[in-house]
Amino acid sequence: METEAKKKILLVEDDVALSGVYKSRLDMEGFETATVNNGEDALSAAVKFKPDLILLDAMMPKISGFDVLDILRNTAETANIRIIMLTALSQPKDKERAESLGVDDYLVKSQVVIGDVVERVKFHLGMLEQKPAE
Numbered sequence: 001m002e003t004e005a006k007k008k009i010l011l012v013e014d015d016v017a018l019s020g021v022y023k024s025r026l027d028m029e030g031f032e033t034a035t036v037n038n039g040e041d042a043l044s045a046a047v048k049f050k051p052d053l054i055l056l057d058a059m060m061p062k063i064s065g066f067d068v069l070d071i072l073r074n075t076a077e078t079a080n081i082r083i084i085m086l087t088a089l090s091q092p093k094d095k096e097r098a099e100s101l102g103v104d105d106y107l108v109k110s111q112v113v114i115g116d117v118v119e120r121v122k123f124h125l126g127m128l129e130q131k132p133a134e
Contacts, residue, residue, distance in 0.1 A: 066097060
């Protein structure tokens with residue numbers, strides 16, 4: 001059987017501890033994971049690393065996740081990357097803003113466990129048959 005190329009995930013999270021936990025879990029699930037901890041690095045990594053999916057924090061130093069999302073969606077070479085926002089912001093207005101900017105999914109950190117996040121990642125990469133339960 002052919003070995004499929006690993007799906008690449010770019011994890012953009014300024015909380016280093018959290019980032020480490022997510023990275024080890026994603027690596028364990030068979031993804032190739034790169035991590036950056038601010039919006040500026042996220043933009044350059046999106047072009048260099050060419051991830052299949054980006055897990056994007058909203059509140060970060062330098063450039064916010066919303067601005068990163070906006071820039072990625074308006075840049076030809078990154079416009080089609082799947083983007084899941086993983087954030088502490090639970091206000092409907094924040095979710096609406098992310099959706100208006102073209103996010104694929106919006107997860108609130110306090111409302112999900114890492115297994116949920118992995119499931120959403122797999123879903124958006126077409127690795128699951130059905131949409132996970134809300």
